[in-house]
Amino acid sequence: MSDSTYTIPKHFHLPSLESEIVSIWKNENTFEQSVSNRKGRPSFVFYEGPPSANGMPGIHHVISRTLKDMVCRYKTMQGFEVNRKAGWDTHGLPIELGVEKELGITKEDIGTKISIEEYNKKCREAVGRFKDKWDEITQKMGYWVDLDHPYVTYENDYIETLWWCLKELHKKNYLYKSVSIQPYSPAAGTGLSSHEINQPGCYRDVKDTSATVLFALVEASQAQLLQNIDRSEAIDKVYFMAWTTTPWTLPSNLGLTVGPNINYALVKTINPYTHQLQYVVLAELLLSKYFKPEAEDGDFESYTADSKVIPYKVLGLYKGSELEGLQYEQLFTFEANTLEKIKETTPNANPFRVVSGDFVTTEDGTGIVHTAPAFGADDYKVGQKNNLGIVTLIDREGKFIVGSGGYSGRYVKNYKDEKDYQDVNVDIAIALKKRGQAFKVEKYEHSYPHCWRTDKPIIYYPLDAWFVRTTAVKDRMVALNKTINWKPKATGEGRFGNWLENMVDWNLSRSRFWGTPLPMWRTEDGSEEICCGSIAEIKEHLHEESPERELKDVHKPYIDQVILKSPSGKKMYREPDLIDVWFDSGAMPYAQWHFPFSDKRYEALAKGDNASENLKSILPPAFPADFIAEGVDQTRGWFYTLHALSVLLFDSVAYKTVVANGFVLDKFGNKMSKRLGNVVDPFETINKYGADATRWYLITNASPWDSLKFDIKGIEESQRQLFNTLYNTYTFFALYANVDHFSFKEQYIPIQKRPELDRWVISTLHTLIQNVQTYMDDYEPTKAGRAIDLFVDECLSNWYVRLCRRRFWKGEYEFDKISAYQTLYECLETLSKLIAPFSPFFSDWLYRNLNACSNREHKKSVHLCDFPLVIIDDIDTKLEERMQLAQDTCSLLLSLRKKSNIKVRQPLQKAIIPLIDPTMEAKIESVQEIIKGEVNIKEIEFIAADNNLIQKKIKANFKTLGSRMGAKMKAVAQAIAQLGSNEILELERNECLLVNIEGEEIEIGLNDVEITSDDIPVYWLPLREA
């Protein structure tokens, strides 16, 4: 380049500057070069969490991408090879729901009104709908990621790796089929995901019939319970009280759960419906819910059916753990729920017992939980643990099955909108009342989930599902998590750590259409199963009659048409489930490279007897990641699945550092939502203020992990404060440099030979480099950015440039001037590199402008440069301190002028500075020229410390005295504050003083006090002639 002048644009407009830079990058392949010119250097592994392109990018995407981009650019400048492969998340419920909404269909229509083939085609189209917008924001915000070779989760290769992972899990016995209790909509005939349940409006307050039910103990258990009860009367029967809001689950009851540490009371009372004497057990703390305090030990004799108050008497107390194992009589006995029937599904089931569970509370109910393992997750868990068995008297349409006595065929809720629907729950309650086995029946209002499509209440229902046995490696997951560098730390220890502690097996199954199919085939009788880890393996096992043989697309419906042949020759059909989309993204470290199939050694190693042993020698490339970053909402999503899979498969972490950034809220601190209309359009923001200003604001305003109250004014501010100031500084430099033809051609002036001000700003600059590097290495970009802000504003612009202006326009082009040019040039050039990771556009613009003229470095772009190195020798902390003193002194003198109303323009003869400490004179003297110039004063005079111009003040040093004085501290502080100037002088001279506190002599050392002078240690004298 032959330019001998620095470009000075007429206007400073960040957005148009940025679009210029974008096209330069494109022409010069700057991004590719920034990676390829680090080839062979140690790599810094980064994983891009795949966004879904079926929605528009929002401002919250800009923050996490800024963070990712910044770290990657920084590491690149530090000399690492940083590959950044983009990715697209393409499966999942939101995509299906979007398509269904668009087509105006529901899940039931799939396979009838629209073929699965057609439906999945629509989904495939939908996932890329906003890809253009995503590419645009990626480019506009300056996010460097390889968009040309992304990983796409729906591609056959990608899915094949997922299958490989699943097969590995299967081999290790980490994959199993079981039932799980899931939200289920009988009206829609489908299971629902928690995502669907949590859609707004799904939880609704409804009134249900609730019943407090009495379970009669069997004789032996009753005897056991009563053995230590001293009683004068014969107790006929003892009942356990349990409360339910879903009486339809009572015929499926198999257990009663008590809290092991809850106290229970055996109570003599009267049944409010039958008015008969009754003996019941419930939590002691909940007695008041059923009985009035005044009824305690009430008069049983005079009770009549009209009595308002039911008397009760506590006969005995038990700990929950003492009740465990007691047996009771089944509440409803039908053909379908006999013990024999139960044993058909659970051969050694032992139901109708009291068991204990930690989830039991005394918040409501009776402290005894009616447990029907089929209809509640907790119930199921406790049932499994205690071998209660499982009874499901309700079919998938939500009605009682045949064999449920009089209830057979009746719907548990009005699912069919029957006009004369008779609530079966009420009937059950009435039946129990008649039997004397209901203690309280009432309407109870609570919030209950509803199906978002049919508006009908859901139930919890046992459905078949495939699980990953994550609990088998829980300890390793916990241990390895402790080696991960979490930013912020608390998320790793708290939110994520707790999540790991309470982990349950990962339910993989989804009964949907558009997703990764489970590669599991079974014979119809379930006796043989095979998990295929590759397309080739499927083809190996094809049954002759399989209608699908090519498998060009591994999705439904084709995969379901694949019939395999079992070792014994039977037909095997695929398990119909799809897998959780989180598996897709969690396996991204391997699937993005089509591991292990992409490894040339794989095919050879996979053959032979030692296959699995051999394969241990290949590890996925670029694994684990050095760094990932996403929103905190991913803690239980991507962060978890990445971690789980890498531990399960490779006993390794998947990432060494993870930054969990917070959320972007609107300026009032409310969450952004389309409904509230407070979403920020990132395109608008970037087009108006520029990506760099936006990025700078997002990073410096709040730590990435704190939630950010997004206010557009903040972007304006960072544009003004940082970019405008830098721009002004640059144009100032360019203006004079062009006049003087400075292009850094003169010999480099060693820093030590430059004037003090130059040495100072270079010293400060290197201190800044040091701080920025420390902060960046610690993933504290906010602190780094703020340090840069401070330097540009306080040091460079408002001190160095301000004081040096004359050096640029006055005098000959020689030593002092050249030194100034070189110094300012170096500051600008270094700054362009320091801010390059944060604001890639402006920094490159600045760097290119400088370098185009000087040709100082053979780099086309700042992003191809190395990060500035700290030169320790250039740092002179003493000088920095001195300069600080000069700045403070100037401030002081200027404010003095202000107070006396003497303008800076009017020169003054002398300033008198009393010396507070002995080193001050030398320090100020070295910077006195600066001070004199700044405040327009001819000379500075010092007067000795023990002058009488200043009034000294003395204050107690609470730190040293506090622990020694204890309660007397207050009095001591007061006494010290009242010391006169003579006493202060004495203390200073003798370094100790005796003070009388409440009649006691206390010795006080120099360390025990802080001696200060009045605020104004500077006086001025007018110019003699003035």
Added chain:
RNA sequence: UGGCUCGUAGCUCAGUUGGUUAGAGCGCUACACUGAUAAUGUAGAGGUCCCCAGUUCAAAUCUGGGCGGGCCAACCA
């Protein structure tokens, strides 16, 4: 309902192991500067450190309990 997190000036944020006048920037007001001028300087106003209780000679800081915002998980008898 639980876990985590945040709460300091009008706004955005600092605030060390507890130490006595709680800071900065922006904004606001007044004045000054006018050879960086869509800049700059000086000064001023502005605080229940979310609330309550406790520990301590001393609490924005530590402990407990609340309240409010946010995220996640649940909503279960």
